[in-house]
Amino acid sequence: MATAAPAPPRAPSVTTPGSEWLPRILMLNLAVEVLIVVTGGLVRLTGSGLGCPTWPQCVPGSYTPVPHQAEGYHRFIEFGNRTLTSVVGVVALLAVYAVWRWSGPTRTRWYAVWERGGSRRELMVPALVVLGGVVVQAVLGGITVLTGLSPITVSLHFLVSMVLVASAAYLVARRPTPTGPRPLVVHPLVERLAWLTCAVGAVVLVLGTVVTGSGPHSGDANEPARFGFDPRTVSWLHADTVMLFVGLVLAVWLAARLTGTETTSARAWLAVLGVTALQGVVGYTQYFTGLPWGVVLAHMLLATLLVVALTRAVVALRATEATAPQH
Incomplete structure (x- = not known):
């Protein structure tokens, strides 16, 4: 009776000295x-959008707030947000x-950006997206100030931030998974449904910015700039889209639980x-x-955490651990 050949010994893993810092830095990047x-x-909810009325300076002749500035405490809130942009960039x-x-x-040539054990381009690309996005956000923030807090640029400012949050969350979720292509751990239709859910989630975020831009929290306490839509109408449109999103999330979670070969996927969608x-x-x-602005701020924070959870859940649709080679 023939017996199966023993599996070859697994090669010992090799880690680069200092690599334990990678997950910490990626988590800090997301935070x-x-x-x-x-x-x-x-800044927006306290009406501090023009707390620093010029850009890149805070006031003409100074990059920092000055005493007796007409904008009062709003200048400190806006300047604090601008200062944090530098931290985010670093x-x-x-x-x-x-x-x-x-x-x-370990790399031998400093310019070989993609030469790193299969290159891990799946990490380098989103890392570069975040870095480039910080520059885009700085420019977009300046345009927002110079246009008197146009609701369009304010909305774009938030939506670009969501892209950067998703990229940073992808780095955190993808780092511990195997490099290169990974097999699905759910039925292929579940992945398609998940991407549809993400698309609807993006629509929810866009409509959320329209709701905020049509309400009282326009960004400046003295000269509000709004879309001009009826707040009640856009709020209910936003709510209806959220209902569709909830139904899709529930469907993906149930399908992942029924068809998944790893429990990680179902747990991730349950978190969503x-x-x-x-x-x-x-x-x-x-x-x-x-x-009330405090509740609206909590709503914005949860929207950001929802993007993080969605990104993690999409990553979890594919194998999170290396599979043994088939012979």
Whole structure:
């Protein structure tokens, strides 16, 4: 009776000295991206969007707020957000270096950006997206100030932030998984449904910016700039889209649980469902309580965390651990 040949011994893993810093830096990169969304929301919700009325200077002749400035305490909120942008840029640059330096075997040529044990391009590309996005955000923020807080540029400012949060979250979620292509751990239709869910989620975010841009929290306390839509109408349109999103999340979670070969996928989509439910409670609370800015800020934070959860859930649709070679 023939017996199966023994599996070849697994090659010992080789780690680059200092690579233990990579997950910490990537997590810090995600944290500051979330934080700057929160501080940006604070700027808008407190009417501090023009606390520094010029750009790149805060006031003509000074990059920092000056005593007796007409904008009062608003200048400190806006300047704090601008200062955090510099921190976000430094951390994004550090993340690119960390991915280049510690995501694979030791490099021999500094200019060989993709030469690192299968290159781990799946990490380098989103790291560069975050770094480039910080520059785009700085320019877009300047345009927003110079255009008197146009609701269009304010909305774009937030939506670009969501792209950067998703990229940073992808880095954190993808780093511990096998490099290169990974097999699906759910039925292929589940992945397609998941991407449809993400698309609807993007529509929810866009409509959310329209709701905010049509309401009282336009960004400046003295000269509000709004879209001009009826707040009640766009709020209910936003709510209806959220209902569709909730149904899709529930469907993906159930399908992942029924067809998944790893429990990680179903747990990740259950987390998305949990954040979505909490977001719904906060959303209706802010609507029926007259949009207090503290509740609206919590709504913005949860929207950011929902993007993080969605990104993690999409990554979890494919194998999170290396599979043994088939012979």
